[in-house]
Amino acid sequence: MKKTMIALALASALTSAAHAQDMVFTSWGGTTQDAQAAHWAAPFTEKGGPAVVQDGPTDYGKIKAMVEAGAVTWDVVDAEYDWALQAGKAGLLEPLDFTVIDKTKLDPRFVSDFAVGSFYYSFVLGWNPANFPDAPPATLADLFDTAKFPGKRTFYKWSAPGVIEAALLADGVAPDALYPLDLDRAFKKLDTIKADIIWWEGGAQSQQLLASGEAPIGFFWNGRLSALQADGMEVGISWDQNITAADALVVPKGTKNKEAAMKFIAEATSAEGQAAFAAATGYAPVNLGSADLMDPAIRATLPDAQTAVQVNADMAYWADHRDEIGNRWYAWQAQ
Amino acid sequence: MFSAAAPRRGSGLGFAMPAILLLAAFFVIPVVFLLTRSVTEPQLGLQNYAALVGSSTYAKVFFNTFFVAGVVTLVTVLIAFPVAWALAIMPARWSAVVFAIILLSMWTNLLARTYAWMVLLQQTGLINRMLKAIGLIDQPLQLTNNLVGVTIGMVYIMLPFMILPLLGVIKKIDPAILQAAALCGATKWQALTRVLVPLATPGIASGALMVFVMSLGYFVTPSLLGGTANMMLAELIAQQVQSLVNWGMGGAAAFLLLLVTLGLYAVQLRFLDRKEAA
Numbered sequence: 001m002k003k004t005m006i007a008l009a010l011a012s013a014l015t016s017a018a019h020a021q022d023m024v025f026t027s028w029g030g031t032t033q034d035a036q037a038a039h040w041a042a043p044f045t046e047k048g049g050p051a052v053v054q055d056g057p058t059d060y061g062k063i064k065a066m067v068e069a070g071a072v073t074w075d076v077v078d079a080e081y082d083w084a085l086q087a088g089k090a091g092l093l094e095p096l097d098f099t100v101i102d103k104t105k106l107d108p109r110f111v112s113d114f115a116v117g118s119f120y121y122s123f124v125l126g127w128n129p130a131n132f133p134d135a136p137p138a139t140l141a142d143l144f145d146t147a148k149f150p151g152k153r154t155f156y157k158w159s160a161p162g163v164i165e166a167a168l169l170a171d172g173v174a175p176d177a178l179y180p181l182d183l184d185r186a187f188k189k190l191d192t193i194k195a196d197i198i199w200w201e202g203g204a205q206s207q208q209l210l211a212s213g214e215a216p217i218g219f220f221w222n223g224r225l226s227a228l229q230a231d232g233m234e235v236g237i238s239w240d241q242n243i244t245a246a247d248a249l250v251v252p253k254g255t256k257n258k259e260a261a262m263k264f265i266a267e268a269t270s271a272e273g274q275a276a277f278a279a280a281t282g283y284a285p286v287n288l289g290s291a292d293l294m295d296p297a298i299r300a301t302l303p304d305a306q307t308a309v310q311v312n313a314d315m316a317y318w319a320d321h322r323d324e325i326g327n328r329w330y331a332w333q334a335q
Numbered sequence: 336m337f338s339a340a341a342p343r344r345g346s347g348l349g350f351a352m353p354a355i356l357l358l359a360a361f362f363v364i365p366v367v368f369l370l371t372r373s374v375t376e377p378q379l380g381l382q383n384y385a386a387l388v389g390s391s392t393y394a395k396v397f398f399n400t401f402f403v404a405g406v407v408t409l410v411t412v413l414i415a416f417p418v419a420w421a422l423a424i425m426p427a428r429w430s431a432v433v434f435a436i437i438l439l440s441m442w443t444n445l446l447a448r449t450y451a452w453m454v455l456l457q458q459t460g461l462i463n464r465m466l467k468a469i470g471l472i473d474q475p476l477q478l479t480n481n482l483v484g485v486t487i488g489m490v491y492i493m494l495p496f497m498i499l500p501l502l503g504v505i506k507k508i509d510p511a512i513l514q515a516a517a518l519c520g521a522t523k524w525q526a527l528t529r530v531l532v533p534l535a536t537p538g539i540a541s542g543a544l545m546v547f548v549m550s551l552g553y554f555v556t557p558s559l560l561g562g563t564a565n566m567m568l569a570e571l572i573a574q575q576v577q578s579l580v581n582w583g584m585g586g587a588a589a590f591l592l593l594l595v596t597l598g599l600y601a602v603q604l605r606f607l608d609r610k611e612a613a
Contacts, residue, residue, distance in 0.1 A: 061576035061582065198480055213458075326579045333564075333566070334564070334566045334571075
């Protein structure tokens with residue numbers, strides 16, 4: 001009896017989730033996806049769009065499997081920009097409909113045939129001031145200096161734009177000479193601190209490592225440090241040579257809700273949607289019209305107030321070399 | 336079993352059919368697909384297997400996998416044996432309580448248990464702070480992101496799978512045998528190593544095999560409590576499929592893991608057969 005009831009409840013839950021009118025948005029979870037749900041999906045539905053079911057986390061293996069099986073259940077996905085470029089070339093994505101999405105208002109750094117920016121962020125040097133009270137770290141070189149700044153340091157675990165660039169910049173490579181990436185040199189630099197690295201796999205873990213003092217210094221997504229500050233924690237941030245990367249909104253090839261997906265992306269990248277999301281997360285808007293809609297005090301804390309000391313990770317380079325770098329990255333980690 | 340109407344071999348097949356069909360549809364067929372991809376991507380051939388076997392990195396991951404599983408199995412046996420023995424000789428009321436605790440831990444969410452260990456073991460965690468407070472250490476011990484963390488976390492999860500088969504075997508041992516050993520002049524140590532352990536060997540062996548095989552494919556605990564230097568096969572598979580979208584390589588690694596597991600299962604079947612024949 002009980003079992004029947006559970007089965008019935010499950011069945012009704014499944015059918016309502018798969019209601020023909022609904023669409024599915026997939027992202028990385030946590031506070032970022034909460035903000036996407038609140039500031040993109042909710043207004044979209046209010047304005048007459050379909051209900052948006054939130055799913056996640058984004059999984060590239062799953063997207064490939066869905067597209068190849070012709071059973072796409074994710075309509076819009078938040079993915080890393082370099083992956084999006086590569087996946088577009090590999091035929092895994094629908095070309096975006098720029099009659100629906102107004103690309104003239106978008107930051108041209110984050111517009112391409114198969115992907116537009118979702119938001120952009122910076123990898124920044126962050127530290128726990130309690131551990132470095134006298135002379136706080138200031139540059140990427142300090143991040144790699146275990147003599148002056150002892151203790152564990154935390155870095156993003158997965159192969160992605162950011163950490164390799166940081167190693168090269170710390171080693172003295174000029175920002176305009178970063179590409180093509182000198183991987184040998186980067187790994188040699190990383191080798192010098194390898195024993196002191198704790199890897200973070202997701203944003204929440206990076207916050208936990210810093211807040212607990214487990215890793216008093218590290219290389220973080222700027223929004224996660226803003227969130228800690230908003231919670232009242234003292235966090236040191238250096239924007240010197242902050243490295244930008246972006247997330248992208250993409251539509252897996254073969255989705256049944258293509259039209260709704262394009263409209264959703266139009267809403268998400270609108271000046272209002274981007275401004276509200278940026279204010280909530282500390283990540284920067286990709287819509288050039290958002291700045292005027294935002295509180296100047298909040299704008300000052302975002303990566304787009306730091307362009308003078310910014311280094312742009314080359315997404316096109318990464319898209320072309322993603323596999324090669326990834327294989328070396330994971331082999332190096334496992335050594 | 337061998338009473339008047341011995342059941343005909345295979346007569347239970349009809350009842351097992353739903354389970355068999357379910358397994359075929361959702362396990363066997365996908366595994367066949369995965370195997371196919373491992374020999375067709377990026378092109379037809381064994382290049383993925385050659386890369387797996389030929390690279391020193393992947394060799395290290397294979398070694399880690401067996402090494403970690405081996406260490407976990409050994410430590411689990413050493414801890415589980417006294418527990419099972421105590422359970423067997425305890426008054427029934429007490430053993431029911433201990434047994435309930437063991438089962439409860441088994442029913443708690445795996446992720447929650449692993450996070451709990453992270454909180455306890457990290458450098459600023461409870462254990463390190465306590466040791467520091469009582470003056471045993473000056474510098475925090477490195478208990479996570481390495482082999483120590485993986486071993487602690489996995490042994491804890493595997494213990495019930497060792498205790499249960501051990502308990503079954505130990506309970507069947509007649510306590511009079513140990514009395515006899517003592518009467519014959521055996522010290523306690525001799526009674527343990529020459530009488531009790533040999534009699535419990537079937538339980539140790541089947542528990543150890545189960546723990547070893549389960550450990551081989553473990554993902555969550557090594558990923559959260561281990562460092563990248565102890566990377567195990569399941570993590571390699573996740574990396575290849577999720578991050579690099581390389582189903583070919585991920586499939587090859589998964590298939591090799593499956594082969595090893597099936598091989599060990601065959602050993603177990605053999606072993607159990609012999610035991611039953613004896």
